[in-house]
Structure formats: C-alpha cells, structure tokens
Amino acid sequence: MPELPEVEIVRRYLEERALGKRIDSVKVIDASILEGVTTRKLIDSLVGKCFTAARRHGKQLFLQVDGGFLTAHLGMTGDLISIESESPLPRFARVVVGFQGGERLVFEDVRKFGAVGFVKSTSSLLANKRLGPDVLLVREKEFVERVRRHRKAIKIVLLDQRVVAGIGNLYADEALFQSGVHPNASASKLTDGEIEKLCRNVRRVLKRSIQVRTDFDRLPRTYLLRSRIEGGRCPRGHSSLKSIKVGGRTTIFCPRCQRPSKG
C-alpha cells in the first residue's frame, strides 16, 4: 500500500505520536527486516534517547535521535503504528520501540519487503541508495533534466527512485493519464513541455491524495485512480481503460487520451 502519500501520512502521525518520548527498549522480532544495522547497534543507538523529528525523502522515512536517524522503508505492506502498553502486538510486528510509560511504536510488515535501519546522517542513506531528489521538492527544471536523459519508457523512468524519489506505480499511471502521455513513450523523446506537465501533475496528484488521506473515493472525478481497473471507464469518457505491463508493473491507461507518439 504505501506510496508517497501514505508515507507522508505516517510521517505526520509519527510527529504526533513518537516525538519527545524517552525510548526505554527496542525489540527486534525479525532481524531479516534490518538493513545495514545489527540488533545490538540499533538498541545502543536508540535506548535512552528521544525521537526529535520525523522526516521523509521520497518513500523513505527518518526518525531523528541524538547521534543519527532510525530509517524505515515500508515496502509494499509495511506500516508504523503506535500502540498502548496493554495492547497486544500486531500479528506481523517486526520491530518494537518501547517508550517510557509503556507506549510502543511498532514496525509491522506482512511481506517483509520493508526495512529498518540506522544511519548517522540522512545523506549517507540517500547516497547509498542513490535516491534522486524528493519529487515534491525538486525544481521543475531539474525534474525535466533528470527525466529526459533516459531513453526508457517514461513510466519506468518515473518509477526509478534514482531519477526522482517518491513516485509509485499508481501515481505514475495517474500523472501519465492527466498529462496525456502514453506509458511506453520514450522519456528522451518527450518535449520539455510534456515533462514539465508530468512534473506538475505528479505533484498535484500526490498532494491531492495526501489531502484526502489516500481515500480514492474522495478524489475528483477526473482522476484515473477512481476507476483504475482494466475495462474501467476513462474519466473523460473517451474509452474503456486498458491494462498492459510496463517494466513488469501493471499499467492502466486510456488508449485514446494517451496515444503512443508517432515518432
């Protein structure tokens, strides 16, 4: 589930629920979820400290403490939730941070594609993963320059977190639809105007989704996400939606609104 909007909602939730409380325990239930850190190191880095800030870069989360940052990536099924001391742990709890007073912050993840780690600086993790600039912060000009370097299908380029960090499968489809760009169009063959439009649309779509707390039923009727299934009706009424695979990912688009380029 987690795409950038979900991650941003989690970040805000963490700001309310996880900051300023003294950490008095860390339990790693499944160490395979750890990335670049041992259980010992995680415990030593966190216990006795407080989270002081919650940050996000693309879909990557950071919880700041004195001396570094707890990192969390939610993968496809990950979540971070705060529970009361008496509450039972969720079934798929992988890492549990206990606060003074009994409240606990739980990283849960059914499929274990997510990851928890610890870094001294956010920039070291961004460099390690070679993440591009955050999609909501990058300048439009830089977005255009970074995207048009690639010759691959535009959708693959949008999903490449090294180009720009934060665009997931659903929002790539939405932005392409709203921009009238075919998902298989070569990125380098798009005009600057088309890429600028993609940049503006992907941002608008992500922000709108954050606003409605990712409840797609509350999105405007013009959004593809409201009927993103094969055979669904194009919001502009032009055609029924088609499903293809691009880079192995399910891709829904409107064959009339998003014509392949003739070149």
Place this chain on the structure above:
DNA sequence: ACGTGCTCCTGTGTGC
C-alpha cells in the same frame, strides 16, 4: 543502455 524476468514474502481474490 535497454528490456526481461527473477527474487525477497505472505495474504487475498478468482476460477474451477
């Protein structure tokens, strides 16, 4: 550089 396909893992939905 590019596309393809596999991998990590488990739950859910579909069709027989």
Place this chain on the structure above:
DNA sequence: TGCACACAGGAGCACG
C-alpha cells in the same frame, strides 16, 4: 468448501 493459481501499490539483481 477446497484448492490451485495469479496477483499485489517496492526494489534489487542477473542476464542477454
């Protein structure tokens, strides 16, 4: 109802 199978919104990797 049971069962097999396809599929899932992420991301890294090997291969040709």
